Amino acid sequence: MAGAPALKHWRTTLERVEKFVSPLYFTDCNLRGRLFGESCPVAALSSFLTPERLPYQEAVLQDFSPAQVGDSFGPTWWTCWFRVELTIPEAWVGQEVHLCWQSDGEGLVWRDGEPVQGLTKEGEKTSYILTDRLGEGDPRSLTLYVEVACNGLLGAGKGSMIAAPDPEKTFQLSRAELAVFHRDVHKLLVDLELLLGIAKGLGEDNQRSFQALYTANQMVNVCDPARPETFPVAQALASKFFGQRGGESQHTIHAIGHCHIDTAWLWPFKETIRKCARSWVTAVQLMEQNPEFIFACSQAQQLEWVKSHYPGLHAQLQEFACRGQFVPVGGTWVEMDGNLPSGEAMVRQFLQGQNFFLQEFGKMCTEFWLPDTFGYSAQLPQIMRGCGIRHFLTQKLSWNLVNSFPHHTFFWEGLDGSHVLVHFPPGDSYGMQGNVDEVLKTVTNNRDKGRTNHSAFLFGFGDGGGGPTQTMLDRLTRLRDTDGLPRVQLSSPKQLFSALESDSGQLCTWVGELFLELHNGTYTTHAQIKKGNRECERILHDVELLSSLALARSTQFLYPAAQLQHLWRLLLLNQFHDVVTGSCIQLVAEDAMCHYADIRSHGNALLSTAATALCAGEPGPEGLLIVNTLPWKRTEVLALPKPGGAHSLALVTVPSMGYAPVPAPISLQPLLPQQPVFVVQEVSPSRSCRARAVLGCSNNLEILSSDLEQVARWGLGGDGGEVPTDSASRPPFTKTDGSVTLDNGIIRVRLDPTGRLTSLVLVASGREAIAEGAVGNQFVLFDDVPLYWDAWDVMDYHLETRKPVLGQAGTLAVGTEGGLRGSAWFLLQLTPNSRLSQEVVLDVGCPYVRFHTEVHWHEAHKFLKVEFPARVRCPQATYEIQFGHLQRPTHYNTSWDWARFEVWAHRWVDLSEHGFGLALLNDCKYGASVRGSVLSLSLLRAPKAPDATADVGRHEFTYALMPHKGSFQDAGVIRAAYSLNFPLLALPVPGPAPATSWSAFSVSSPAVMLETVKQAETGPESQSRALVLRLYEAHGSHVDSWLHTSLPVQEAILCDLLERRDPAGHLPLQDNRLKLTFSPFQVQSLLLVLQPPEN
């Protein structure tokens, strides 16, 4: 034990040591002031400023002008290249010499044409080691380049971090000189700071704390900063303290180097490429100098960028991956949002990611890694397991605003019952710095004390901070095994999870979603990005299906595998956790919209190509192919293009995952099976009521069966006319005020003169779906001012500011007059600046009414929703998620209930009581809630940070309402929501289209959804004539189902989500059918090897 201070005065002793290491006070005489010795300016400095992000080879050829320390440069997003010519004084032989560089912005040092280190003040990287010991004969003159990006570590927010960027920021170079670095001083500083941390962290009632303080105090006594020969004595005191070992039961902290890099956020995608280079080249340098240092790196996309822009660095990363120091983690293309992407898109994150990791680094990842994402779908455990992953790491739930999550290490049980082992680093961070307080917090904050004795500790500055520093490593290695503290080992994620798994007998299990009680505005912000996401998921689905069918049918067809991979990667990129969520700056949103535009245009071209190939050899009447990309037969009204850009409506029936010829013109269509749509408007009290029904035929008005085949023999001929207003079949009216009724014999919709829904009746049962005395389709506005995270958060208190939007009577008018389709439309002034128009559409035979909506939105901090009070009572509502659905409460009983006042869903939300329910469908929305009996869909927000223009402008979206008998499963809500999102396609083809209908696949059970049909990934064993099918059980039931195909299938084998064959997965194929057995929400993938072409 070192000598204790003479007087028992905790505070003066502690502060004495603090001042000895202070960078602010007494640097003339303290130890910190001796960190650097002699210094000298660089020999010559010149610079070149450019708005482009140029490659090195191009940049160094430009005209550089003389520059000096103190110079300003900019503006935001530009780049300033500095040429630094330097000569190390001969007198410094034997010394460690640094280039000390301080500037705003983020710098990258280039030496001999290769990037060597990042320089970022905010990431504590302000010096570059020129030599750790200058030798006698070493060259002392060299030229470096420093590429400085004109943006900070966290972008360029005007005034605050998340404010929209200031385009006019200027940046300054404040230091550029050579200096001698005293490594021995650095080591003493590290020790003294750790001792201070232990003294403070363990506190005044702890024996070990006093030992640390007195050791530090004695070190100050023996150490004379001006006399390096006194340092070893001080060092020995420290070593004695840190050499006192802990006991066997000590907690073990697995310190893993990391640098969380947001793929785009407060800076554009292109800057991220440079952030990766700056950060990883710094990590490489540390790996070289510290062979024990392990760095975990996620996101295949970022590695792919580095591979193409910095091939030398990529090769180094591969080398360090072989040594086990550079560890690719996560398995995904990017760290995607955990809520909004579809199930298939989540699978593709892993498929693209794992294949990239395998190809570039020789192995796949064994842990899923999403430290910063805003909540985690209950379907993720199954998706992980299907992609070869059993472990998951995040920490974001520590951000919960309401409830503190009860575990740090636990098993997570997904929707289907799959289990994965989850770890949240108990320090609640992914950017630790190796300080004692963080190490202690990791132990004290751990909610699984006594159940597990291992924790992760992710250290390193994220987002261009360049990751870990040597100082962090020095701290952590010093804390390896010291009495009073947890054991610290530099470790890999694999070592961590092996340790957790080997001692997991006492861990608890969490079932269902990991809901983040924060950031629930991200389900709605940037509606155009959301729409792009949903639409592009649909386009890629359709392209893959049609291309697969063309591949199976035509020997000439080349499956567009490379184009599809490119388009998928764009979609996956946009699903990054600050892009699809809308929490990014305007520049990123613009890039994201360009990615969607690419997917739309290329995707549509690929659809045409595939359609053309499908038509080859089967001459038929018209140059148009009607395609159904869903796995059941559909009869729907479709708008067919006519010459001159017009459209005509037709009722078409298209078989399951197949096509049909264009139907004959309407007069030749004798068998219209269903009741036509009636549209009736009560014009005014003084005039008689007018009702129209094109194709009306009163004989059929009582036909209410939804089984179209049975009633097909009843034709609806003629070309319509007015239906007598006294017709017995006319819906009952009591008012004559301009309201409109739409009735297709399945549902009857009544709109008041302002467009609100006063009644929605399921005709067969006469059951009313709208709550008594209430109205649906009620638009409501809320004030939407969160506490800080503007684009991210909608707070509970916004609900207190609810203001229903009142329309003007008389704005409702009949649109389409009935027959195949009936509609009414209206205008609504939402606010003085924003207006809405809506067409309410009902089609023949359709079990739901659609609301096509257009909004011109010019608001600030307002939230628009639409509400439907239902005549349904249930304590839980059901929400669609990836490959399934789950229930959430409709009440605010506990804090866990009310923390979910705004939740996410995919294509539908349902509120059902026994025997009856109401479903709310949508084609591009994700935010929703059901409170009491009110279903609410979140439509538009208007946050101002980090993008002041977010959501301002024109929007178009559709939602739909479907009342139903029985359960939503039996009533077909899931299929209806698919139909709304995957409209039948009328694809123009150059030649004649087939004359007969054709179906490629069908499934016998309505509980089983055939989600995806694609070509198998073409790996080493080429499977170019093999398809992969993905199916899932959608009802939540155990079920057997037959898959039928008309394709020439040779062999069928079960495979995992990465398309690896299950060795015991051969399925017998009889009469083109195969049997599949599902458990609730199970996802199954199937490899179908096609027969070789006939010649």
Ligand SMILES: [Zn+2]
């Ligand atoms: Zn992030």
